[in-house]
Amino acid sequence: xxxxxxxxxxxxxxxxKIEEAGAEYAETxxxxxxxxxxxxxxGQLEPAIVTYSxxxxxxxLFNGTLVFSATNIVNRENAKKLIEETLKKGKxxxxxxxNKVKFSRERRLKKKWSALEHQKLVxxxxxxxxxxxxxxxxIVLEEKDYIPMRFLELEISVEKxxxxxxxxxxxxxxxxxxxxxxxLTGLKESKSVQKVIEFGGSGGWELITKLNVFExxxxxxxxxxxxLEKGQKTVAGVYDIITGPEVTGIMVHESIGHPFEADRILxxxxxxAGESYLKPTDLGRQIGSEEANISDxxxxxxxxxxxxxxxxxxxxxKRKLVVNGIVNELLHNRATAREFKTKSNGAARSNxxxxxxxxxxANTYVEPGDYTFDELIKDVKRGVLVNSFMEWNxxxxxxxxxxxxxxxxxxxxxxxxxxxxxxxxxxTTERLWSSLDARGKEIQFWAxxxxxxxxxxxxxxxxxxxxxxxxNLEVKTR
Amino acid sequence: MKEILDEIVxxxxxxALELKVDDTSIIAVYGIExxxxxxxxxxxxIDTLNEVAVFLYMIKDGKKVVGTTYSVRKEELDKFVERxxxxxxxxxxxxxxTSLPKNxxxxxxxxxxxxKIEKLGEGIVDYCESAINAALSEGAKRVxxxxxANVEMCKIRTSGGIExxxxxxxxxxxxxxxxxxxxxxxxxxxxxxxxxFYPEEAGKTAGMFSRESKKVGRWDEGEYDLIISPTVAADxxxxxxxxxxxxxxxxxxSFFKDCLxxxxxxxxxxxxxxxxIEGGxxxxxxxxxxxxxxKNTIxxxxxxxxxxxxxTTAKKYGTTSTGNAGIIAPHPWNIVVNAxxxxxxxxxxxxxxxxxxxxxxxxxYQNYMRGEYSTIPRDATFLIENGSIKYAINxxxxxxxxxxxxxxxxxxxxxxxxxxxxxxxxxxYTPTILVEKTRVTKAQF
Numbered sequence: 068x069x070x071x072x073x074x075x076x077x078x079x080x081x082x083x084k085i086e087e088a089g090a091e092y093a094e095t096x097x098x099x100x101x102x103x104x105x106x107x108x109x110g111q112l113e114p115a116i117v118t119y120s121x122x123x124x125x126x127x128l129f130n131g132t133l134v135f136s137a138t139n140i141v142n143r144e145n146a147k148k149l150i151e152e153t154l155k156k157g158k159x160x161x162x163x164x165x166n167k168v169k170f171s172r173e174r175r176l177k178k179k180w181s182a183l184e185h186q187k188l189v190x191x192x193x194x195x196x197x198x199x200x201x202x203x204x205x206i207v208l209e210e211k212d213y214i215p216m217r218f219l220e221l222e223i224s225v226e227k228x229x230x231x232x233x234x235x236x237x238x239x240x241x242x243x244x245x246x247x248x249x250x251l252t253g254l255k256e257s258k259s260v261q262k263v264i265e266f267g268g269s270g271g272w273e274l275i276t277k278l279n280v281f282e283x284x285x286x287x288x289x290x291x292x293x294x295l296e297k298g299q300k301t302v303a304g305v306y307d308i309i310t311g312p313e314v315t316g317i318m319v320h321e322s323i324g325h326p327f328e329a330d331r332i333l334x335x336x337x338x339x340a341g342e343s344y345l346k347p348t349d350l351g352r353q354i355g356s357e358e359a360n361i362s363d364x365x366x367x368x369x370x371x372x373x374x375x376x377x378x379x380x381x382x383x384x385k386r387k388l389v390v391n392g393i394v395n396e397l398l399h400n401r402a403t404a405r406e407f408k409t410k411s412n413g414a415a416r417s418n419x420x421x422x423x424x425x426x427x428x429a430n431t432y433v434e435p436g437d438y439t440f441d442e443l444i445k446d447v448k449r450g451v452l453v454n455s456f457m458e459w460n461x462x463x464x465x466x467x468x469x470x471x472x473x474x475x476x477x478x479x480x481x482x483x484x485x486x487x488x489x490x491x492x493x494x495t496t497e498r499l500w501s502s503l504d505a506r507g508k509e510i511q512f513w514a515x516x517x518x519x520x521x522x523x524x525x526x527x528x529x530x531x532x533x534x535x536x537x538x539n540l541e542v543k544t545r
Numbered sequence: 546m547k548e549i550l551d552e553i554v555x556x557x558x559x560x561a562l563e564l565k566v567d568d569t570s571i572i573a574v575y576g577i578e579x580x581x582x583x584x585x586x587x588x589x590x591i592d593t594l595n596e597v598a599v600f601l602y603m604i605k606d607g608k609k610v611v612g613t614t615y616s617v618r619k620e621e622l623d624k625f626v627e628r629x630x631x632x633x634x635x636x637x638x639x640x641x642x643t644s645l646p647k648n649x650x651x652x653x654x655x656x657x658x659x660x661k662i663e664k665l666g667e668g669i670v671d672y673c674e675s676a677i678n679a680a681l682s683e684g685a686k687r688v689x690x691x692x693x694a695n696v697e698m699c700k701i702r703t704s705g706g707i708e709x710x711x712x713x714x715x716x717x718x719x720x721x722x723x724x725x726x727x728x729x730x731x732x733x734x735x736x737x738x739x740x741x742f743y744p745e746e747a748g749k750t751a752g753m754f755s756r757e758s759k760k761v762g763r764w765d766e767g768e769y770d771l772i773i774s775p776t777v778a779a780d781x782x783x784x785x786x787x788x789x790x791x792x793x794x795x796x797x798x799s800f801f802k803d804c805l806x807x808x809x810x811x812x813x814x815x816x817x818x819x820x821x822i823e824g825g826x827x828x829x830x831x832x833x834x835x836x837x838x839x840k841n842t843i844x845x846x847x848x849x850x851x852x853x854x855x856x857t858t859a860k861k862y863g864t865t866s867t868g869n870a871g872i873i874a875p876h877p878w879n880i881v882v883n884a885x886x887x888x889x890x891x892x893x894x895x896x897x898x899x900x901x902x903x904x905x906x907x908x909x910y911q912n913y914m915r916g917e918y919s920t921i922p923r924d925a926t927f928l929i930e931n932g933s934i935k936y937a938i939n940x941x942x943x944x945x946x947x948x949x950x951x952x953x954x955x956x957x958x959x960x961x962x963x964x965x966x967x968x969x970x971x972x973x974y975t976p977t978i979l980v981e982k983t984r985v986t987k988a989q990f
Binding site for chain 2: 135157
């Protein structure tokens, strides 16, 4: 892998020409990502993979019409063509742009930033990747009688972005990332259990240790074995629910993070990712109990969703989405911030040169509380501990959701009894967060790739939080 | 486009041979996407994407690497090939190496190409306007959507002596309309020719469903017969195609493991995969190894007939490639479901207690081997009682397994439609399907 410098000449030329043609705003993003990856399928090495993506994304506002163009043929001749097309389309579409797009005015910046990286990923080869995968595979193989099918992958990437705009902002960013994914199939007699596993973060090779990957895989293997050996049918009914950090994370990502994206609230994702249960006037609305304290923070060092400046050149910061159960802040880009008469809080992200920056989460989580795990379960008379999940979904306004447990246990009189098979939680957002009555002290994050937009773009995120206790929720069976 | 692809492929091919690889395959794809998105009856963004991607596969001394680059300058491409080659020293030897096929093929397939789609330019904005107006004329208050026009040209050259090219065009409209009560409807039009592209009709359908679903009534969780529109059926049948990949069989992510030659669906169902087919826009006449794509009958009259293979998986399974090689795993190109003999109205009349689902999203699996999944109906969803639509219902979720549903198909519609949109990535040509006894659940509130 290499780390070459990006050339500023073409971006500056494009911004200047578009501005001269009368655009209210113009920006460019020279965006490069280089990845190498390995896959082990049932111990068999698949072809090693190298991906190099490099190109220029250009966005401009003409008379309230937003135009995005991208190309990876980055030369002056093609840049001219790109500018002409951008101008022509911007002018033609402006008649049908009834709701004129406007951007919030943000500070002019000149910055260079990067994620902390101790052991450089650019120094790593396929040999290093394969070695780690083999070690992980050997851990799974220790229980090969229970897990006959397995798929493991390791990918390292470096991403470099150079942002310029007509305000004179210039930002250069660099993020190395590491991702380990897997899919385990447990089989015993007529029982089968499957689990997707994901670990990811920003930083260097030290992430392998920091993310505790070996220990976590070992744990996942034992969980599958335990479900196959001791899992019992779930009995439908009303239970107190304790969620582990992985389940806390998916719940908060889906039912709070997404509906707090201001572009959805304004209807901009209506035909794709959908809208939101929140209305533009819902700041201050009670959405959960006092225990519901939920944030999104791109600046967490080492996080998978890490960045310090967003893809519209705005500084990133922590966003306190829900405070004591009340809707406190939304996720904004420049356009939604202007519509809401506020400033952008740096939530615009793009995953590749050919994708426009749109409002996205970064690392979304429930803030920690003050309970130990033992304190959380000790007064649960009849409960279910849902530590991890497989199936989940939520409707497109983010109200009606479902999570099906993977590692789950029955709790009786404050004691964990035995594993349960496929307990189903199917609940509305308000009911869920209103049932929250206690939060654990320690938080943990899980990596995921969040999809949104058209064309679709997946961005790396963390989701997590502490163990949570919800009172009196229905549990169904599959 | 052609000149650029020729130059890139030749340069990369020469460079790979200079490095004395045992086998190589190069595919370069030049794609142009012209897209307009709108919401609340107003344009939100106009996108133009213009890019070339190069896919390179190299084998040397039993080691395999694959690479993708978006660099197009000769010196950058040379560097990329060199880097990929030098990284091979760190790659383990693979025991399942299969040489790329030699050119003994005839490429009979042909994709549709309409230059009018290539030259549409800012004309795409007019289609947005007509789709929006059509939905509004049906009673919608707000309309959102995407019109997307795409052209793609690709060229392959392999060390097996294969040198072929192909091109394709397609245009699609994905329209969602909302009434004043926020009931919603969905409409879709996908075509490889501009003359068969009907954005107005998509807008009208979306608008009509948003109007018809305003009257909402109560319903209970339980088992219902299910009438699924082509948009919903396409989501299930794309998974049927994906699950036929030998890669999915090996990784435990298919419900077709050990099912070859066995009955997996009702006799009235046949599902095929086509590399090229009139109206289809997911494939090409050659796969990533240069093997001609073909018609593969995955399910014939209810019986699983084949898995989808590349040369490596075919060798493992003791068969020949089906022309479905992707860069790592075999995959379907275009899925075609057979037509039946019933209209949607006849299906509705047939049902005593059923749910009619016009669109869905967020399909997720608890267990891929068992095909156990749930998905969320979105937009107009209707309760049917005693042969007629009673009213629209909200907050539904389908929870079932695909193998059970394939074996519980009661009727197949006579009109088919090409479907590809946000939720359905592989183009599927399918009719409406009636499935018996599916579990429909709701959330605790």
